[in-house]
Amino acid sequence: MSRALHAKDAERMAQIHAASFFKGWDAQDMHAHIQKDLCFGHGRPLQGFIIVSHAADQAEILTLAVEPQSRRQGLARKLLDIVETELSDLGVDTLFLEVAEDNDPAITFYKQGGFVPIGKRPAYYKREKGRVAALTFRKGLS
Numbered sequence: 162m163s164r165a166l167h168a169k170d171a172e173r174m175a176q177i178h179a180a181s182f183f184k185g186w187d188a189q190d191m192h193a194h195i196q197k198d199l200c201f202g203h204g205r206p207l208q209g210f211i212i213v214s215h216a217a218d219q220a221e222i223l224t225l226a227v228e229p230q231s232r233r234q235g236l237a238r239k240l241l242d243i244v245e246t247e248l249s250d251l252g253v254d255t256l257f258l259e260v261a262e263d264n265d266p267a268i269t270f271y272k273q274g275g276f277v278p279i280g281k282r283p284a285y286y287k288r289e290k291g292r293v294a295a296l297t298f299r300k301g302l303s
């Protein structure tokens with residue numbers, strides 16, 4: 162079941178984020194996003210979530226993460242669908258995101274979901290050794 166997230170979800174969001182990224186966001190970070198951004202999740206207990214910021218007719222996916230044992234079951238696809246519907250209702254017509262150039266699963270996911278690459282930001286994400294570029298993607302919402 163997909164649902165809007167609340168303060169009580171912050172701890173679990175941080176756990177999933179830490180299991181998904183080199184540099185995780187903590188529960189306090191999640192609290193701040195729950196206050197100001199669109200945050201949707203799937204499952205009880207939470208299995209995955211998406212955070213999106215929006216202003217006027219544009220929006221940006223700030224993060225999307227599914228716990229490792231629940232991947233490839235269509236959860237990220239469901240979360241993207243719910244967020245796109247919500248954004249369209251809010252009058253948003255363009256959705257952006259940035260993804261690390263070494264993140265093949267996410268790049269495949271977003272391309273499969275209709276996002277097109279529009280740019281590259283060099284040395285954007287930190288890694289244990291050095292930095293990698295971010296690829297910027299865009300999708301028009303009808």
Ligand SMILES: CC(C)(COP(=O)(O)OP(=O)(O)OC[C@H]1O[C@@H](n2cnc3c(N)ncnc32)[C@H](O)[C@@H]1OP(=O)(O)O)[C@@H](O)C(=O)NCCC(=O)NCCS
Nearest residue numbers: 181225226227232233234235236237238266267269270273
């Ligand atoms: C990227 C991520 C969110 C995908 O979540 P998911 O729930 O496994 O994705 P879905 O099951 O909805 O996948 C939908 C489609 O995306 C593509 N896809 C997803 N994961 C993939 C992978 N590891 N390899 C290749 N294609 C993949 C496939 O086309 C898939 O359809 P299919 O399973 O029918 O082949 C998940 O791997 C994750 O949390 N990764 C770590 C965090 C991250 O990188 N987030 C994105 C950057 S913000």
